[in-house]
Amino acid sequence: MMQHNGGRLPVTQKLVIGFLTGIVLGSFLLNLPVSHEAGASLSYFDALFLSVSAVCVTGLTPVSIIDTLSVFGRTVLAILIQFGGIGYATFAIFLHMLLGQNIPFSQQKLAQEALNQETGRGITGLVKLVVTSSFIFEGVGAVVLTFAFRAHATSLAQAVGLGVFHSISAFNNAGFDLFGNSLMNWHDDILVNVTVSLLIIIGGIGFVVISDVWRKKRWERFAFHTKIVLSMTGILIAAGTLLIHATSSLSWLESLFLSVTSRTAGFNSVDTGLLNQRTLIVVMCLMWIGASPGSTGGGIKTTTFFTLLSSVKAIVGRHEATEFNRKISDDSISKAYAVTTISALLLVLGVFLLSVFEQDRSGLLPLVFEAISAFGTVGLSMGVTGTLGVGGKCILMVLMFVGRLGPVTIADSLRKCSVRHIHYMEESISIG
Numbered sequence: 564m565m566q567h568n569g570g571r572l573p574v575t576q577k578l579v580i581g582f583l584t585g586i587v588l589g590s591f592l593l594n595l596p597v598s599h600e601a602g603a604s605l606s607y608f609d610a611l612f613l614s615v616s617a618v619c620v621t622g623l624t625p626v627s628i629i630d631t632l633s634v635f636g637r638t639v640l641a642i643l644i645q646f647g648g649i650g651y652a653t654f655a656i657f658l659h660m661l662l663g664q665n666i667p668f669s670q671q672k673l674a675q676e677a678l679n680q681e682t683g684r685g686i687t688g689l690v691k692l693v694v695t696s697s698f699i700f701e702g703v704g705a706v707v708l709t710f711a712f713r714a715h716a717t718s719l720a721q722a723v724g725l726g727v728f729h730s731i732s733a734f735n736n737a738g739f740d741l742f743g744n745s746l747m748n749w750h751d752d753i754l755v756n757v758t759v760s761l762l763i764i765i766g767g768i769g770f771v772v773i774s775d776v777w778r779k780k781r782w783e784r785f786a787f788h789t790k791i792v793l794s795m796t797g798i799l800i801a802a803g804t805l806l807i808h809a810t811s812s813l814s815w816l817e818s819l820f821l822s823v824t825s826r827t828a829g830f831n832s833v834d835t836g837l838l839n840q841r842t843l844i845v846v847m848c849l850m851w852i853g854a855s856p857g858s859t860g861g862g863i864k865t866t867t868f869f870t871l872l873s874s875v876k877a878i879v880g881r882h883e884a885t886e887f888n889r890k891i892s893d894d895s896i897s898k899a900y901a902v903t904t905i906s907a908l909l910l911v912l913g914v915f916l917l918s919v920f921e922q923d924r925s926g927l928l929p930l931v932f933e934a935i936s937a938f939g940t941v942g943l944s945m946g947v948t949g950t951l952g953v954g955g956k957c958i959l960m961v962l963m964f965v966g967r968l969g970p971v972t973i974a975d976s977l978r979k980c981s982v983r984h985i986h987y988m989e990e991s992i993s994i995g
Contacts, residue, residue: 847935
């Protein structure tokens with residue numbers, strides 16, 4: 564991690580402050596009367612929750628978006644989703660580009676950290692790709708979804724609004740909808756399911772992978788990271804589809820969509836509250852793993868899960884962790900275990916606190932599901948978000964925030980700027 568000196572804030576602290584600033588500003592805008600439908604009201608606390616959920620591209624909401632927010636409010640929500648999806652650092656650099664200003668070195672460092680890059684080389688080019696690809700994929704998705712929603716809209720303008728909003732929400736893996744029941748009315752519509760699924764997948768593989776695939780186009784030329792992400796994404800989608808179909812009465816299309824959306828998107832074409840426990844366990848595992856680094860999604864990330872599996876296989880087989888003719892670095896393995904451990908401890912603590920604050924409102928399983936959904940920035944719910952009290956909503960907001968920025972980023976932002984490195988004698992510990 565980068566060294567800090569003088570009175571300068573560490574990069575990770577700047578990222579945290581940037582996201583918090585966006586959240587606070589968004590909460591004020593969503594709390595304005597102009598953001599509400601006639602006769603509807605939204606407390607500041609619920610506006611804050613909604614802003615956290617949007618900036619952290621989660622999708623959990625304590626109110627019905629279509630019944631509560633006006634056209635202005637929905638526009639604010641879409642902007643917050645876009646801001647959270649491409650990230651504060653990318654957003655800041657893009658503004659400098661629009662204004663024709665030189666990009667400060669500090670902003671490049673922020674983008675380097677946010678996009679999980681080892682160096683700052685080519686960071687401005689990557690930022691251009693992030694913004695350009697976002698608008699291209701969201702634009703194409705908006706056109707297709709406008710066509711798909713046209714028959715259910717009262718006017719072409721409304722169909723365009725629905726298409727644009729849901730395309731932004733899908734590509735940024737947010738899961739917010741303007742129908743009140745997500746995409747349940749389109750559970751058997753192939754065009755809607757495939758379009759939204761592709762937007763979720765592309766947004767979830769990460770902009771670095773998108774860039775690598777665009778430039779190299781052939782598997783053997785792809786970077787090690789790209790091969791891991793594409794392999795794990797395909798395996799998780801296929802395995803999730805098979806397990807969901809095998810443990811439920813859902814169709815293959817519904818199972819595929821649920822497998823895709825469970826990994827941080829949050830749209831649902833079936834009622835999540837009616838799923839049996841076996842299917843819910845599969846969904847919770849997918850939510851916990853999440854999307855890929857440098858993407859619009861959350862979770863511990865596909866590369867972390869891949870590294871854990873490779874590490875375990877190497878330990879059992881007593882050999883080095885190697886995949887695709889490459890050795891996984893010890894530093895990557897250490898970070899994978901750190902992310903997994905911190906996320907597990909955070910979820911245990913979150914579920915415990917939820918059970919304390921909400922002991923008279925919900926059973927344990929819905930609370931566990933809600934906590935994992937918040938941390939994975941998924942947005943799927945068993946219908947308890949709106950029933951939670953202030954304490955429960957505060958816990959979910961913390962989980963969403965940590966899940967979006969990453970446990971290691973949050974932990975690093977809390978440590979002191981000056982760190983002394985002391986070397987001690989190495990000792991072995993009996994394990995297992």
